[in-house]
Amino acid sequence: MKNHNTNPFILSSASPSHRGIIKRKWAERRFMVYGYSSIIVSILFLLFLFYTIFSQGFSAFLQTKILVEVKLGKYFVSEAGPMTVAEKKEVLKNLNYRIMVSESLKNTFPNAKSRMEIMQIYSLVSRNSYLKVKEIVEKRLRTEKSLKKTFIQNVRVWLPASTVIDMAYKGKIPEDSTKISTAQRGYIKRLQEEGKIAKFFNRGFFTLGDSREPESAGILGSVMGSIFTIIICMLTSLPLGLAAAIYLQEFAPKSRLKSIVELAINNLAAVPSIVFGLLGLALFITFFGLPRSSALVGGFTLAILVLPVIIVTSRNALASVPSTIRSAAIGLGASKMQVVFHHVLPLSLPGIMTGSILSVARALGETAPLLMIGMVAFIADIPSKLTDPATALPVQIYIWSDLPEMGFQEKTSAAIIILLLFLVTANSIAIYLRKKFEKKW
Amino acid sequence: MENIRIKAQNLDVFYGEKQAIFSVNLDIAQNKVTALIGPSGCGKSTFLRCINRMNDTIEGCTIRGKILLDGHDIYDPRVDVVLLREKIGMVFQKPNPFPKSIYDNVSYGPKIHGLTKNKSELDKIVETSLQRAGLWNEVKDRLNEPGTSLSGGQQQRLCIARAIAVNPEVILMDEPCSALDPIATAIIEELIDSLKHNYSIVIVTHSMQQAARVSDYTAFFHLGKIIEFGETGQIFTNPKHKQTQDYITGRFG
Numbered sequence: 001m002k003n004h005n006t007n008p009f010i011l012s013s014a015s016p017s018h019r020g021i022i023k024r025k026w027a028e029r030r031f032m033v034y035g036y037s038s039i040i041v042s043i044l045f046l047l048f049l050f051y052t053i054f055s056q057g058f059s060a061f062l063q064t065k066i067l068v069e070v071k072l073g074k075y076f077v078s079e080a081g082p083m084t085v086a087e088k089k090e091v092l093k094n095l096n097y098r099i100m101v102s103e104s105l106k107n108t109f110p111n112a113k114s115r116m117e118i119m120q121i122y123s124l125v126s127r128n129s130y131l132k133v134k135e136i137v138e139k140r141l142r143t144e145k146s147l148k149k150t151f152i153q154n155v156r157v158w159l160p161a162s163t164v165i166d167m168a169y170k171g172k173i174p175e176d177s178t179k180i181s182t183a184q185r186g187y188i189k190r191l192q193e194e195g196k197i198a199k200f201f202n203r204g205f206f207t208l209g210d211s212r213e214p215e216s217a218g219i220l221g222s223v224m225g226s227i228f229t230i231i232i233c234m235l236t237s238l239p240l241g242l243a244a245a246i247y248l249q250e251f252a253p254k255s256r257l258k259s260i261v262e263l264a265i266n267n268l269a270a271v272p273s274i275v276f277g278l279l280g281l282a283l284f285i286t287f288f289g290l291p292r293s294s295a296l297v298g299g300f301t302l303a304i305l306v307l308p309v310i311i312v313t314s315r316n317a318l319a320s321v322p323s324t325i326r327s328a329a330i331g332l333g334a335s336k337m338q339v340v341f342h343h344v345l346p347l348s349l350p351g352i353m354t355g356s357i358l359s360v361a362r363a364l365g366e367t368a369p370l371l372m373i374g375m376v377a378f379i380a381d382i383p384s385k386l387t388d389p390a391t392a393l394p395v396q397i398y399i400w401s402d403l404p405e406m407g408f409q410e411k412t413s414a415a416i417i418i419l420l421l422f423l424v425t426a427n428s429i430a431i432y433l434r435k436k437f438e439k440k441w
Numbered sequence: 442m443e444n445i446r447i448k449a450q451n452l453d454v455f456y457g458e459k460q461a462i463f464s465v466n467l468d469i470a471q472n473k474v475t476a477l478i479g480p481s482g483c484g485k486s487t488f489l490r491c492i493n494r495m496n497d498t499i500e501g502c503t504i505r506g507k508i509l510l511d512g513h514d515i516y517d518p519r520v521d522v523v524l525l526r527e528k529i530g531m532v533f534q535k536p537n538p539f540p541k542s543i544y545d546n547v548s549y550g551p552k553i554h555g556l557t558k559n560k561s562e563l564d565k566i567v568e569t570s571l572q573r574a575g576l577w578n579e580v581k582d583r584l585n586e587p588g589t590s591l592s593g594g595q596q597q598r599l600c601i602a603r604a605i606a607v608n609p610e611v612i613l614m615d616e617p618c619s620a621l622d623p624i625a626t627a628i629i630e631e632l633i634d635s636l637k638h639n640y641s642i643v644i645v646t647h648s649m650q651q652a653a654r655v656s657d658y659t660a661f662f663h664l665g666k667i668i669e670f671g672e673t674g675q676i677f678t679n680p681k682h683k684q685t686q687d688y689i690t691g692r693f694g
Binding site for chain 1: 493495538540
């Protein structure tokens, strides 16, 4: 007798093929688990990466500074009393700012007597901190026309701490480390008690070029280098790539030559980037004699690197325009050229832009080819021309990561944060453009 | 048959090695609707696409024989396909408006052919074309909306308006109703009936009823050959060939 109350669609052992169905269900469930776990693992990796970079790099945006009093007046007093303007000018010419800093430091710690102690006091501030004093004096010179009254009072200046002190104050040196002496720890403590040591926003990180001293090394030089390089890269690769893609996809007749070119482009897209660096070196520097280490050569080299990718993605975007649109235009008597430029190209532009921005973003993060053409040199000056020697942001990261000074560790991470910001921005622009201009049909 | 516009003479069409059409002879009369029927793959669409040389865009497609439009060979190497397609418009199987505004869809043809001198003339062409396509009253207040926002039947009428905006003499229709529901189909069929006063129409269709309803002449294609051609009434009521009889009664195909 059939039980009419049992719903035949509820799986039970009585169902005719229940074994097979159960097996299938388990297979589905297993597949889900694989999928979820792989996503979770990759998210964990990403979080770990972000955590290490941010926890290490964030402190680089702050710079420890030490307050000292520079007794400017002392240098502008002669035995006969206050100096005349002419005398002051003479003094200014020969002022030794390094000595001024040393003397100010000595005044901060009047108890230090031994040579050892004094050397350690001197090493509290950055070796470049005399520049800060010089800057202040020069600023005074500019803003005050008459030198009569000026340079009499003392000035209080926040000088950048040396990298060891900076690290110690940020708590990056463990207590038992020998990188910092007990005496120096003592000085930090005293400065702290007197409120003469503090962390400030590190403007120099964004406004300075590279330096041998971590505390005065900034990323502006490499960011400018990157910007120049990317501009050159875009200006050369986008028109060339787009023209090649349009010709190959829309106009080129089927031929042996075309298939060879296609094969070559597809294979070039997979060639390791360092090979392009070698090509850039041979072609632009050796053959054309363009200046070594320059953003110009870097941009051209990266352009060759991204060209195949731009061609391939642009061709895909062009090919994705439905043939019905082409037929419609051809049927109306549009010429081949009109079909492409009135219909196919505008419709595929979002895809082309997305592909191009993503490949340029790839070029932005590229290091290896730039090493080959000499953009890896130590360059302290901020490049102002395309032919100036320059580095790029990822190369700067590579250079810093290799340096032994402690301060460069956090700079490396901070520069990575900046590079990631650039890449996230580029990708967001790509997504925005695609969403905005995408057309449905 | 009175007033023949298009004459196909011993037309052979090859796709690479494969012959798709075998020595077809067909006359298309002025201001009449000529229907091409036949089972799938019989070459009727290929033949249609030969009339405005759309097959030129297909690689490996070669043509032998002649198609004469008003006595002039359209496959003469000196013929400019742009001028030819201005005279012979086409409507496709799937409504394919450009993803642009309704106005831009209709005005595109006149623009590229330089048919107008100023904006008001262009406006006039857009209006009359939409009116002839029976779409004006439905879209006159939203000419700037995208053509793709219309319903399927409206889109197809927009495509017809777009085709007639360049003032062609012949309109080719490749299964224009196959993607439409019966109501939209009925509207298009009425439209075809009214359009034949101004244009000569060739229509490919899979629907026997449609061919019977809209056409004046019918050609039955089978395996790349014309089996029978004649007045629609005669073909459907008194076919001379058994194959035609079998096809229209649904015994094969």
